Amino acid sequence: MSDKFQLELKKLKDYTLEMGEFSVGMFTDSLKALKDMDEVLAEEVHDRKKKLAYYSNKIDEETLRMLTLYQPVASDIRLISCISQMNTSLYRLGRNGKDIAQLTTSLPNTPHLKVFNSICHMAEYVTEMINDALESFKTEDPSKLLDLEKRDNYVDDLQEAIFRESFTYMMEDNRNISRCIEYVMISRYLERMGDHACLMGEKIYFMIEGKKLEFH
Amino acid sequence: MENHETILETKKLNLFYGDKQALIDVDLSVYKNHVTALIGPSGCGKSTLIRCFNRMNDLVSDCRIEGQVIYHDQNLYSPAVDVVHMRKKIGMVFQQPNPFPKSIYDNVAYGPRVHGIKDKKILDGIVEKSLMQAALWDEVHDRLDDPAMGLSGGQQQRLCIARTLAVEPEIILMDEPCSALDPIATAKIESLIDDLKKEYTVIIVTHSMSQASRVSDFTGFMYLGKMIEFGETEKIFTSPDEELTNNYITGRFG
Ligand SMILES: Nc1ncnc2c1ncn2[C@@H]1O[C@H](COP(=O)(O)OP(=O)(O)OP(=O)(O)O)[C@@H](O)[C@H]1O
Ligand SMILES: [Mg+2]
Numbered sequence: 177m178s179d180k181f182q183l184e185l186k187k188l189k190d191y192t193l194e195m196g197e198f199s200v201g202m203f204t205d206s207l208k209a210l211k212d213m214d215e216v217l218a219e220e221v222h223d224r225k226k227k228l229a230y231y232s233n234k235i236d237e238e239t240l241r242m243l244t245l246y247q248p249v250a251s252d253i254r255l256i257s258c259i260s261q262m263n264t265s266l267y268r269l270g271r272n273g274k275d276i277a278q279l280t281t282s283l284p285n286t287p288h289l290k291v292f293n294s295i296c297h298m299a300e301y302v303t304e305m306i307n308d309a310l311e312s313f314k315t316e317d318p319s320k321l322l323d324l325e326k327r328d329n330y331v332d333d334l335q336e337a338i339f340r341e342s343f344t345y346m347m348e349d350n351r352n353i354s355r356c357i358e359y360v361m362i363s364r365y366l367e368r369m370g371d372h373a374c375l376m377g378e379k380i381y382f383m384i385e386g387k388k389l390e391f392h
Numbered sequence: 393m394e395n396h397e398t399i400l401e402t403k404k405l406n407l408f409y410g411d412k413q414a415l416i417d418v419d420l421s422v423y424k425n426h427v428t429a430l431i432g433p434s435g436c437g438k439s440t441l442i443r444c445f446n447r448m449n450d451l452v453s454d455c456r457i458e459g460q461v462i463y464h465d466q467n468l469y470s471p472a473v474d475v476v477h478m479r480k481k482i483g484m485v486f487q488q489p490n491p492f493p494k495s496i497y498d499n500v501a502y503g504p505r506v507h508g509i510k511d512k513k514i515l516d517g518i519v520e521k522s523l524m525q526a527a528l529w530d531e532v533h534d535r536l537d538d539p540a541m542g543l544s545g546g547q548q549q550r551l552c553i554a555r556t557l558a559v560e561p562e563i564i565l566m567d568e569p570c571s572a573l574d575p576i577a578t579a580k581i582e583s584l585i586d587d588l589k590k591e592y593t594v595i596i597v598t599h600s601m602s603q604a605s606r607v608s609d610f611t612g613f614m615y616l617g618k619m620i621e622f623g624e625t626e627k628i629f630t631s632p633d634e635e636l637t638n639n640y641i642t643g644r645f646g
Contacts, residue, residue, distance in 0.1 A: 247601075249629045249630070249642060250629060250631065250641050251642060386631025387631065
C-alpha cells in the first residue's frame, strides 16, 4: 500500500505510545496522591479523564478509518489490531487511575497502615509490567514479553496477601475498616492491570512475531 | 494441508523462454475442491505457471520446460498425454472475456459438440446446466439465440465460464478473470467462484490482494519466477512467514 498509509500508521503508533504515557501517568500519579494524601493532585488526576477519553476515541476513529480505507493485511493488520487492544487496556488503566484518585478524595485521610507498603510494591511491579509492554511495542523487541505470565502470577499472589493482611487489620480494630477496604479495592484494580499488561503483551507479541503467545 | 487431496502438483518446475528463465524450481500442490490464488508483482511468472497447467506454453516456439506437472499420477508433459482430453479436464478462463462471435447457446454448446455430442436434447441440458452453474441462466434463458457479443462484459465473462464448465472439467484456471470488470460484475464472479469449488478446483491469478483473500483457500506468492511462499490464505494475509511476502501484500513494493 501507499507511503501515505505507512505514514499514517506510524503516526497512529506514535499516538498510541503517547496515550500509553498519559495513562501510565494517571495511574502512577493517582497512587502518588494516595500515598502523600495529596487531594490537589488527586483532583487533577481525576480531571484528566476527559483527555483520556479523547485519546481513546481518537484511536478508535483512526483504526476504523484505516481499516475501511486501506483494508490492511499481514504486519499492518497485526499492528492495527494490536493498537485496538492497547487502546482498550490503556483506557482501563487511566480510568483505574481516576478511580484510585477518587478514593483518595472521598475517604477519610487516616494515616496509612503497614499493609500499604505492599500496595506500593504491587503498584510499582504492575507499572513495570505495563511499561515493559509499551517498550516492546515501541522497539518491536519481544524479549520483555516472555515472562509476563510469570509476573502476573506473582501479582495475583500479592493481591491475595494484601487481602488477608487487610482482613486481619479490620478484625483487630474497626477504625481500620475504611483504609482496608480502600486497599482491597486498589489491589483488585492493580491485579486487573496485571491482566491488561498480559493482554497487551499477547497482542504485541503477535504483532511482532506473527505467532501466538498465550497467557492463561 | 495434510488432509487435503492433491489434484495437481508441480515438482521442480523450470521454464525458459529462449535463454530467459521464467520459472525457477517451482513446487506447488493444488488441493482438490479448493480455490488457490497466485499473486505476485507483474512479470513474476503467474501467467506462465498457470499456462503450464494446461500446456498452453506449447504454443510458444522457444519455450522449454524442465521438471514435472503431475495430474492424476501422470506428468502432463509426458508424450503419452492426450492434450485435447487434458484441456477438456483443465479449462481456462482469460482476462478479457472472449466469447466466439456466435449465439449464447452456440458458445456453450461449442465444446460438447467438438467432443462429439450431437443430440439436441443433451446439448440443451448441458447449456442450461452450465449457464446455471455460471449464474447466468436467469439473465439469458429467454434469449439464448442472441449474439454473445451483445452481453455486458461481466455477462460475457460468466458465459466464458459456462463454456468452460460445459465440457465438465475438473480444474478451472482463471488468469485475472475480473480485471476487465466493474465491481458488481466482479462480485458476481467472486461468489460464483465460491460456488464452483463444491464441484471443481479453481486456480486464479489475481492482482487484487483483497480478491485473493476473499475468494481463495490457499495462496501462493511468486517473485522473480520463484514460489516464495505457499499456504492457507488466512495465514498468508495475517502472518506470512516470509518478509518478502509481507512486504508485497502490504504494498511496500510491487
Ligand atoms: N511468450 C513469451 N516469450 C518470452 N518471454 C515471455 C513470454 N511470456 C512471458 N514472458 C516473460 O516471462 C516472465 C513472466 O511473465 P508472465 O506473463 O508469466 O508474468 P505475470 O506474473 O503473469 O505478469 P502480469 O502480472 O503482468 O500478468 C516475464 O519476464 C515475461 O516478460
Ligand atoms: Mg499475467
